[in-house]
Amino acid sequence: MPQLESQQFYNKVEKALETQEFAPLYFFFGEEPYLLQQAVNYVKVCALHGGAADFNFSSFYAADADLSSVRDEVETLPMMSTRRVVILREVQDLTDKEWELLEPLFQSPVESSVFILVGSKIDKRKRVMKLLIEQAQTVEFKRPFENQISGWVRHICKGHGLEISDEAVQLLHRLAGNHLTEIESEVRKLVDFLGDGRTQVELEDVAQCVSQKREESVFELTEMIARTDRVNSLIQLVRLMDQGQSEMGIVALVARHFRILLLIKQGEALGLAGQKLAHHAQVSPYFLGDYVKQARSWTAKKLESALVVLAETDKALKSSPVSAHIWLENLIYRTCALHQGPASEPKSGQASLRL
Numbered sequence: 397m398p399q400l401e402s403q404q405f406y407n408k409v410e411k412a413l414e415t416q417e418f419a420p421l422y423f424f425f426g427e428e429p430y431l432l433q434q435a436v437n438y439v440k441v442c443a444l445h446g447g448a449a450d451f452n453f454s455s456f457y458a459a460d461a462d463l464s465s466v467r468d469e470v471e472t473l474p475m476m477s478t479r480r481v482v483i484l485r486e487v488q489d490l491t492d493k494e495w496e497l498l499e500p501l502f503q504s505p506v507e508s509s510v511f512i513l514v515g516s517k518i519d520k521r522k523r524v525m526k527l528l529i530e531q532a533q534t535v536e537f538k539r540p541f542e543n544q545i546s547g548w549v550r551h552i553c554k555g556h557g558l559e560i561s562d563e564a565v566q567l568l569h570r571l572a573g574n575h576l577t578e579i580e581s582e583v584r585k586l587v588d589f590l591g592d593g594r595t596q597v598e599l600e601d602v603a604q605c606v607s608q609k610r611e612e613s614v615f616e617l618t619e620m621i622a623r624t625d626r627v628n629s630l631i632q633l634v635r636l637m638d639q640g641q642s643e644m645g646i647v648a649l650v651a652r653h654f655r656i657l658l659l660i661k662q663g664e665a666l667g668l669a670g671q672k673l674a675h676h677a678q679v680s681p682y683f684l685g686d687y688v689k690q691a692r693s694w695t696a697k698k699l700e701s702a703l704v705v706l707a708e709t710d711k712a713l714k715s716s717p718v719s720a721h722i723w724l725e726n727l728i729y730r731t732c733a734l735h736q737g738p739a740s741e742p743k744s745g746q747a748s749l750r751l
Contacts, residue, residue, distance in 0.1 A: 402431070405535045406438065413442045418479065419533045420505035422512045425487075426537035430576035432514055435535060440481050443510045447477030455483040458490050458515075463497045470501055470509045480509045487515035495524045502531045540576070542652070543678075545569050548576055552583050553597060558590070560597040566680035567602045573649060582606045599680075614653050615686065621702075622693045624732045633724055643720040644713050647727070651706040658699040660691040698734045705730045 400408070412418045424435050444452060454469045466484055474480045490498075501511060502524070513532070518525055528534075540548055546565050553560045560568070572579045582605075586597055589605040617632040636646050659677040666676075673688075674681040694702075709727045713720055 399529060399534045399536065402435075402535055402537060405435065405533065408533065409439055409442055413445065416478065418443050418510050420507050420509060420511060421502065421528075421532040422510065423514075423528055423532040423534040424512065424537060425515045425518050425534075426539075427516055428537050428539045428576060430580055431537035433577075435537065436483060436512055436514060439510065439512060440483070443479055443481050444477070447479070448475060449477075451475040452477045452480040453482075454480075456485065458484060458486045458488075458494075463494055467498070467501060470506050470511050472509075474508055478508075481512065482509055483512045483514065485514045487513045488517055492522075492524075495522075499524055499527065502527050505531060539574070542574055545574055545579075549579055549583075552576070552580050553586075556583050556587050558583070558586065558595050558597050561599060563599040563680055564597045564602045567599055567683075568606060570680065570683065571602070571606045573645075574652070575645070614649050615690065617650065618653055618657075618690060619693075621728070621731045622690070626728055626732050629728045629732060630725065633728065643724055644710065646724070647706055647710050647713065651703065651710070654699055654702050654706065656687055657691040657694060658696060658703065660687055661694070661696045661699060664688075664691075665696070701734055702731050705734075 409418075418439075422439055424432050426432060440453065452474045456466050456469075461484065466482065469480070469482045472480065484498075505511070513528070520526065520529065546569060549565045549568055550560060568579065568582060572582045586601060586605050589601065590597070613632055613636050617629060617636070620629040620632060633646065636649070637643075656677050656679055660673065663673045663676040668676050670684075671681055674684045677684070677687065679687055691699075705727060709723050712723045
């Protein structure tokens with residue numbers, strides 16, 4: 397069957413809840429863990445609605461699962477319910493031989509079970525993957541673009557019974573970044589912080605409640621790069637990783653920061669200031685002064701060159717067999733070097749880096 401858009405999928409599950417005719421096979425993949433987990437939870441809750449959920453639910457991780465046990469769970473008849481739900485997560489870790497063990501479940505799906513497979517990156521060219529996509533209700537959950545994050549912040553807050561001001565949205569986005577799982581985690585903190593009786597999130601609530609360590613670390617890292625302080629720049633990279641950031645996550649954070657600095661340089665060149673400059677750079681006016689101060693230690697050309705280096709590093713991290721820390725060290729050396737001499741001319745179109 398054709399791959400579904402996310403809204404089509406949710407509509408189908410909603411209809412299945414009414415008719416009690418769920419698909420026996422679902423396949424969710426993509427690089428946004430929050431959206432993957434939301435989809436899994438939705439199918440699980442709907443499919444087990446009204447049944448003995450505790451007796452009819454199993455969850456496995458591919459890396460340490462006995463696939464014979466997974467097959468047995470899928471093929472076991474439900475107890476005091478019309479169906480079972482079995483989840484196999486992180487399927488990108490399966491070997492070709494392990495996929496072959498699951499293939500009979502794709503060729504002849506078990507109608508009394510709902511088998512959900514979840515993974516990140518997949519190779520659609522593989523024969524077994526083509527079979528799975530053909531047989532399953534398949535949905536790819538992509539990371540939202542940066543200009544969509546504000547809408548997701550509001551959506552996640554609403555899901556927790558909260559309303560949030562525009563300024564608070566901007567600050568939460570800045571502090572939590574673009575990863576929806578981290579945004580959702582911070583919203584949970586806000587629920588506890590506000591306590592009973594308060595449902596409106598203001599700028600001051602986010603400033604007091606949400607951790608600012610990572611944002612401060614990114615500011616410090618870019619300042620150290622501007623001072624060509626390679627040693628402390630590398631130390632700051634380690635601190636970011638200690639805060640739970642992946643190598644690609646760090647590159648994305650730094651790239652976003654440099655994009656903001658470049659937008660501020662370009663905005664000031666156009667004569668923008670205050671609210672207009674903040675809107676142009678897509679930052680809260682509350683933090684504009686910090687960004688403006690730092691942007692003035694860079695030329696626009698050097699910022700463009702830094703974005704080229706970041707784009708090349710991002711590509712290398714995704715495709716190169718070389719150890720990730722080597723690419724991050726190379727990133728520091730190359731960006732620090734931008735302040736030691738004339739900036740290299742960026743390649744056409746790369747300075748608008750999107751990570």
